[in-house]
Amino acid sequence: QVQLQESGPGLVRPSETLSLTCTVSGGSISGSYWSWIRQPPGKGLEWIGYIYYSGNTNYNPSLRSRLTLSIDTSKKEFSLKLSSVTAADTAVYYCAKLTIQSRSHFFEYWGQGTLVTVSS
Amino acid sequence: DFQMTQSPSSLSASVGDRVTITCRASQSISTYLNWYQHKPGKAPKLLIYAASSLQSGVPSRFSGSGSGTDFTLTISSLQPEDFATYYCQQSYITPPYTFGQGTKLEIK
Numbered sequence: 597q598v599q600l601q602e603s604g605p606g607l608v609r610p611s612e613t614l615s616l617t618c619t620v621s622g623g624s625i626s627g628s629y630w631s632w633i634r635q636p637p638g639k640g641l642e643w644i645g646y647i648y649y650s651g652n653t654n655y656n657p658s659l660r661s662r663l664t665l666s667i668d669t670s671k672k673e674f675s676l677k678l679s680s681v682t683a684a685d686t687a688v689y690y691c692a693k694l695t696i697q698s699r700s701h702f703f704e705y706w707g708q709g710t711l712v713t714v715s716s
Numbered sequence: 717d718f719q720m721t722q723s724p725s726s727l728s729a730s731v732g733d734r735v736t737i738t739c740r741a742s743q744s745i746s747t748y749l750n751w752y753q754h755k756p757g758k759a760p761k762l763l764i765y766a767a768s769s770l771q772s773g774v775p776s777r778f779s780g781s782g783s784g785t786d787f788t789l790t791i792s793s794l795q796p797e798d799f800a801t802y803y804c805q806q807s808y809i810t811p812p813y814t815f816g817q818g819t820k821l822e823i824k
Contacts (some may be wrong), residue, residue: 600759641760641803641815656812690760700766701807702750706759 598623600691600707608685608714614678618691618707621672625649629694630667630674631703634687642687646694647674681714688712718742718809722802722816728824733794737819739787739804748808751780751789754818755800763802764789799823 604616618630631646645655647665655663659678667674678685688711692703719742729735739749747767754760762771764780767787777792791798804816 640817641805643811643813643815645811654811658812692760695765697766699746699808700748700750701810701813702762702765702805703752703760704762704771706761708757708759 598693598705600693600705602689602691602707602710604710604712606711606713608681608712609716610682610714611680614676614681614685614712614714616676616689616691616710616712617673618675619671619673620693625667625669625672625674629696631692631694632665632676633690633692633703633706635690635709636684636687644676644678644689683714686712686714718814720804720806720814720816722804722819724819725817726820726822728822729794730824731794731796735791735794735821737789737802737821739782739789739816741785741787741806743809744784745806745808747783748806749780749782749787750805750807751778752803752805753798753800754803760803794821796823 599622601619608614626649629646632644647653647667653665662679664677688709690709691707693705695704721740723738749767751764752760763774763778768780779790801818801820803818
């Protein structure tokens with residue numbers, strides 16, 4: 597059973613860069629797609645982007661200009677960097693394993709999420 | 717703009733009830749529709765993928781149906797552990813993957 601755990605600062609100043617890491621355990625990071633999803637307080641889920649184990653990425657167009665995803669297969673970790681943050685980026689951030697079967701793409705395993713607050 | 721709309725937004729029901737949640741896409745998404753259960757402070761859980769395939773380990777009281785633009789998640793007999801928020805998610809028109817706004821299922 598794959599398990600994921602998010603880690604990173606819970607407070608980020610406006611205009612700075614939000615950085616999170618997700619550690620994968622219970623399975624291989626290779627051969628799979630890894631994703632980030634967030635949920636602002638009181639709102640729904642928003643897909644941020646995904647990274648393939650090879651390093652190929654696919655980003656939400658609404659965040660593309662500020663977003664960088666990276667992966668370190670030797671450490672079984674993948675990471676998110678979101679620059680120039682504002683209060684609108686305050687959210688619970690989840691990492692998840694994206695499983696692709698034909699054109700069916702679904703988030704099969706999720707972390708418990710980490711709250712990131714953007715505030716001065 | 718492509719949209720996923722869930723109804724109802726919230727629902728009160730009793731243990732043992734049969735419950736149906738609906739998800740509507742603004743254009744056809746074939747059967748590329750998934751359902752998740754989310755409890756506060758917990759990791760969201762995949763219930764149904766490809767509209768009607770039950771994820772391994774998920775109780776058989778959960779079922780999904782639909783194709784094109786209209787989809788349903790049915791819980792045949794509510795159990796106490798089923799009270800949660802449920803989300804649909806499409807993977808036909810991407811990027812981005814989009815979720816419905818959620819349906820909060822509460823105890824009556």
